[in-house]
Amino acid sequence: MIVIDQVSKSFDGKASYAVDQVSLTVAEGETLVLLGSSGCGKTTTLKMINRLVDPTSGVITVDGRDIMRQDPIELRRSIGYVFQGIGLMPHLTVAQNVEIPLRLRGAPAKEQRARAHTLLTLVDLPPETYGNQYPDQISGGQRQRVGVARALATDPKYLLMDEPFGAVDALTRDRLQQELLELKARIKKTIIFVTHDIFEALALADRIAVMHRGRIEQIGAPDDILRRPQTDFVRHLFGKPARQLKLFKGNAP
Ligand SMILES: Nc1ncnc2c1ncn2[C@@H]1O[C@H](COP(=O)(O)OP(=O)(O)O)[C@@H](O)[C@H]1O
């Protein structure tokens, strides 16, 4: 379980806050989607969880342990991270990219190769075909899958995904979302997924945390947020999807 308790982050000596008194809990096996527009503090929140950014105040615990009292390297082994923009190494092959976290951890070369093989198969990139290709030789959707495979390399309990499907076309994104749901059913990870796309949030989330200007406006199951928006911001944000779903279903919300 990940618990974020009253966490704030200021990058300018407390003149302003990128993340402002955020509290949320992510339960075992849950997919929590952080939804909000650009600049609202999603990436900063995610980065604080694996100590890429230190909070200005507040406490984050992972499995009951305060992350500031843990070795960051150790902590990151239990937390896979798919970066915004993916960030594959262009001069390394697909398989080598997936092996990076294992190499950093000092795993034997044979184990690295075997694990990359398993993971590329898992994300539907047959290693015989794709393992030796370079990132610029594969499609955008395939690169996203490599990013997911890399995040899973150390078999982390938690997966943090920062707009992982942001840079692909709508059809590819639908397919990747579907694949993620299927993958999740098989590997049972706890996921925090960041997006600015309301429909993506509705498709993937067990619960959605709506962020606005560094704060959380509302947290709830998709249906709950659609039917019972608690602030004007959330009502406005979900107005259009709520109307569209009503059209599709022919009933409430
Ligand atoms: N390293 C940094 N230094 C200064 N300001 C930052 C830094 N990282 C993020 N910010 C600012 O914090 C705010 C939130 O950014 P971010 O968490 O990246 O938002 P999001 O991921 O929701 O688009 C923005 O105003 C951004 O400019």
Ligand SMILES: [Mg+2]
């Ligand atoms: Mg971001």
